[in-house]
Amino acid sequence: MPVGTYEQYYERLLKMKPNIYLGDEVIDRSDPRLAGGIYVMRQTFDCAHDERYKDVCTATSHLNGETINRFTHIHQTVDDLLKKQEMTRLLSHRVGGCIQRCMGIDALNALSVVTYEMDLDLGTEYNKRFMKYLAWVQENDIVANCAQTDVKGDRLKRPYEQADPDMYMRVVETRPDGIVVRGAKSCNSAAPYVDEIIVTPTRFMGKNDFAYAVSFAIPADWPGVKLACVPGLRHKRSHIDAPIAHVGDMESLTIFDDVFIPNDRVFMNGLGNPECTPYAGFLALMFAHFHRHSYTGCKPATSEVLASQAALVAEYNGIEKEGHVKEKLCHIIGIAELVYAAGVASAYRAEKSPSGTMIPDEILTNAGRKLAGEEIYNEAKIVSDLAGGLIATLPLENTFYAEDNVGELLNKYIMRNPAIPAEDVHRCFRMIQDQIVNEFGGSMIVAGLHGGGSPQMEVIAMMSRYDINELKGIAKYLAGIQADIPIYRRESVTPRKVLEKYRQMHDKR
Ligand SMILES: Cc1cc2nc3c(=O)[nH]c(=O)nc-3n(C[C@H](O)[C@H](O)[C@H](O)COP(=O)(O)OP(=O)(O)OC[C@H]3O[C@@H](n4cnc5c(N)ncnc54)[C@H](O)[C@@H]3O)c2cc1C
Numbered sequence: 001m002p003v004g005t006y007e008q009y010y011e012r013l014l015k016m017k018p019n020i021y022l023g024d025e026v027i028d029r030s031d032p033r034l035a036g037g038i039y040v041m042r043q044t045f046d047c048a049h050d051e052r053y054k055d056v057c058t059a060t061s062h063l064n065g066e067t068i069n070r071f072t073h074i075h076q077t078v079d080d081l082l083k084k085q086e087m088t089r090l091l092s093h094r095v096g097g098c099i100q101r102c103m104g105i106d107a108l109n110a111l112s113v114v115t116y117e118m119d120l121d122l123g124t125e126y127n128k129r130f131m132k133y134l135a136w137v138q139e140n141d142i143v144a145n146c147a148q149t150d151v152k153g154d155r156l157k158r159p160y161e162q163a164d165p166d167m168y169m170r171v172v173e174t175r176p177d178g179i180v181v182r183g184a185k186s187c188n189s190a191a192p193y194v195d196e197i198i199v200t201p202t203r204f205m206g207k208n209d210f211a212y213a214v215s216f217a218i219p220a221d222w223p224g225v226k227l228a229c230v231p232g233l234r235h236k237r238s239h240i241d242a243p244i245a246h247v248g249d250m251e252s253l254t255i256f257d258d259v260f261i262p263n264d265r266v267f268m269n270g271l272g273n274p275e276c277t278p279y280a281g282f283l284a285l286m287f288a289h290f291h292r293h294s295y296t297g298c299k300p301a302t303s304e305v306l307a308s309q310a311a312l313v314a315e316y317n318g319i320e321k322e323g324h325v326k327e328k329l330c331h332i333i334g335i336a337e338l339v340y341a342a343g344v345a346s347a348y349r350a351e352k353s354p355s356g357t358m359i360p361d362e363i364l365t366n367a368g369r370k371l372a373g374e375e376i377y378n379e380a381k382i383v384s385d386l387a388g389g390l391i392a393t394l395p396l397e398n399t400f401y402a403e404d405n406v407g408e409l410l411n412k413y414i415m416r417n418p419a420i421p422a423e424d425v426h427r428c429f430r431m432i433q434d435q436i437v438n439e440f441g442g443s444m445i446v447a448g449l450h451g452g453g454s455p456q457m458e459v460i461a462m463m464s465r466y467d468i469n470e471l472k473g474i475a476k477y478l479a480g481i482q483a484d485i486p487i488y489r490r491e492s493v494t495p496r497k498v499l500e501k502y503r504q505m506h507d508k509r
Contacts, residue, residue: 002068003058004141006045010038012195016221020192020250021228029193033231036248036440037193041143043094044071044101047087056087061138062356063131071105072138074112075358081293081347088297089340095247096435097302097444098451100190102294104144107198108134109357110286111215114279115267116355117499122275126267127355133217133265137196144196144217147185147254148287152202159205159212169199169256170211171271178262179269181214184255187450191227191252194220199256204281204502205270213270213280216261224259227252232440239401240427244434251443278503285461285495286359291452292369293360296343299372302448303336306379309432313387316416316425328382335375342368351494359494363462370458376448380436390414391432400426465493 001008018028027033048057048069059073059080060066075081084105091099112134115127137144150159153167162168169183181199191197198217205213218225232249268283270276311329314320346364353359384391400410411422414429435441449455467490476482 002061002066002072002138002141003048004045004069005049006042009041009045009141009143009195013038013193016219019221019225019227020252021226022231033233033248034193034250036231036233036246037100037190037250039246040095040098040100040249041190041193043091044069044099044143045141047091047094053087053090056083056090059083063135063138066138068138069141071101071143072108072134072141073105074109074134074356076356077358078347078350081350081358081360082344084294085297085340085343085347088294089301092298092301093305094243096244096305097247098189098249098298098447100145100249101143102291102298103146103189104142104194104196104198106290106294107144107146107148107200107287108137109290110200110283111198111267112357113286113353113355113359114283116353116357117282118268118276118279120354122273124273124276129264130267133267142195143190143193144198145188145190145194146287146291147188147191147197147199148202148284149186149188150202151184151186151253158209159203160208168202168209168212169214171214171269172211172258174269174272175260178260179214179216179266179272181216181256181259181261184253186253188227188252188254189447190249191220191254192229192250196220197225197254200287201268201280201284203284204505205277206505207274207277209280210270210274210277213268213274213277214266215268215280215283216266218259218261218265222259224257226255226257228255229253232443234434234438234440235397237430238398240397240423240430242427242431244431248440249443278499278505281502281505282495282499285498288453288457288461289359289362289365289495292458293343293346293365295372295452296339296346296365296368299369299376299448300336300340300343302444303332303339303372303375303379305435306383307332307336309428309435310383310386312428313383313432316420316428317386317388318417319386325386328386332375332379332382335371335379339368339372342371349492351492353494362465362493362495363490366458366461369452370455370462373449373455373458376445380445383432383436387429387432390429392437394429394433397430465498 013029020027047053059070061068115130118124119127150168153162159168171179172182173180200215229252237245314325346360349361350358401407477485
């Protein structure tokens with residue numbers, strides 16, 4: 001059944017082998033510390049069956065015309081890109097931030113493009129393998145993440161120059177039936193509760209880096225895969241249960257300790273075929289690109305979550321009509337709208353790659369993602385500003401229900417406007433504490449900054465694609481240096497066009 005259910009997903013998790021390292025414990029997928037992340041994934045199944053959301057949360061497979069979960073779909077049209085963005089926003093509202101399943105759809109779309117190009121240019125069979133894998137993913141509504149970020153060692157050295165050659169994921173052996181890989185992927189979100197980990201390179205690879213040009217997909221509990229994890233948890237509630245209290249995550253530093261990957265799951269192997277090497281950077285870029293486009297859906301949602309919390313706490317504090325409050329709310333709302341608009345515009349300027357996959361415009365996507373990343377701390381600052389210090393110092397939940405009169409007194413002293421019950425005020429402050437003060441909240445804010453690449457990566461993507469000479473033409477015309485200027489109509493820029501550049505760079509490095 002191509003639109004799977006939460007129950008099927010959870011049943012699969014329970015069958016997986018324990019390989020989750022939490023301190024001195026090795027746990028399996030039934031551990032309650034995984035519940036927050038599993039709750040988030042559940043939304044992606046439940047909403048695909050919900051009449052209200054079906055239209056955005058499902059898609060028509062281009063492989064067989066069946067209705068599938070949109071998280072397993074390869075974008076075929078502008079409408080697909082717009083719906084993916086809408087779905088991401090919708091689901092992110094429901095969980096107060098990251099929906100955690102976009103890494104999988106972004107990696108699948110990137111692989112659909114890059115494996116096709118490799119087969120076309122190099123006569124490999126990577127796309128054939130990938131299409132079989134994709135059919136299985138769609139048929140079973142498989143949950144995947146993406147392990148792109150290598151641990152990287154010395155940031156200024158190329159993979160082959162590192163003191164320890166394992167600082168980037170590499171192929172250590174090619175066998176007739178598969179490859180053996182070694183390395184570690186950092187910041188690997190949701191790894192403990194996904195079915196599959198999809199591995200892609202993290203950067204451009206030069207000709208000496210050929211063994212590092214590797215991509216594959218593997219079950220998250222595969223022999224030799226070790227998940228060294230940190231849970232993102234929220235305080236357990238005993239009296240004022242709320243959706244936000246159920247949300248959590250688990251991040252992993254995922255170690256591949258000489259792991260055998262069978263051929264049918266290998267989508268790039270530079271050790272076996274060094275000609276693949278320029279495609280490593282292309283794949284890294286394509287994943288980041290699709291992921292940044294997903295950010296134009298989730299990040300506006302996160303901004304709207306923060307704006308909604310700021311607006312509510314301002315009302316409860318009795319300050320909502322003050323001029324500075326309106327200005328601060330307007331700032332967050334404006335950012336959310338602009339980032340979403342960048343995603344919409346980049347979908348309308350998308351280009352169909354030879355594989356048939358729709359690739360959004362690169363400059364618009366990066367411009368949106370960059371703005372979102374730059375603003376995340378500012379948005380959290382606005383919420384803290386309007387809420388006041390209580391979000392950091394709120395007494396524990398149970399104290400509000402203490403049997404002696406302390407509970408009663410707390411409910412008296414938390415009051416602001418007599419028309420707003422003490423419990424609602426308590427719920428509001430507890431929610432904001434969960435959102436931005438506690439450990440998990442902090443980690444999500446860092447994700448807003450670094451996810452899909454550090455802010456500098458968006459600058460590099462934009463500035464290496466943008467035609468500065470054409471831009472300078474405007475100044476030259478105004479200064480009288482140049483006779484005329486053409487109508488300014490920037491061509492759509494998509495990563496497909498940079499593959500050629502990568503091929504040239506590859507030979508030089
Ligand atoms: C909560 C969270 C979840 C994440 N989830 C995922 C995930 O699921 N999958 C995944 O693959 N990744 C994930 N990421 C990783 C994210 O993509 C990276 O954090 C990001 O790409 C930055 O890489 P880094 O953390 O290694 O930092 P670094 O690359 O070390 O960056 C630190 C600083 O160094 C600068 N820098 C780095 N290299 C150079 C250089 N050569 N020259 C000049 N300056 C340089 C950067 O610009 C930055 O300012 C996640 C991150 C977070 C925080």
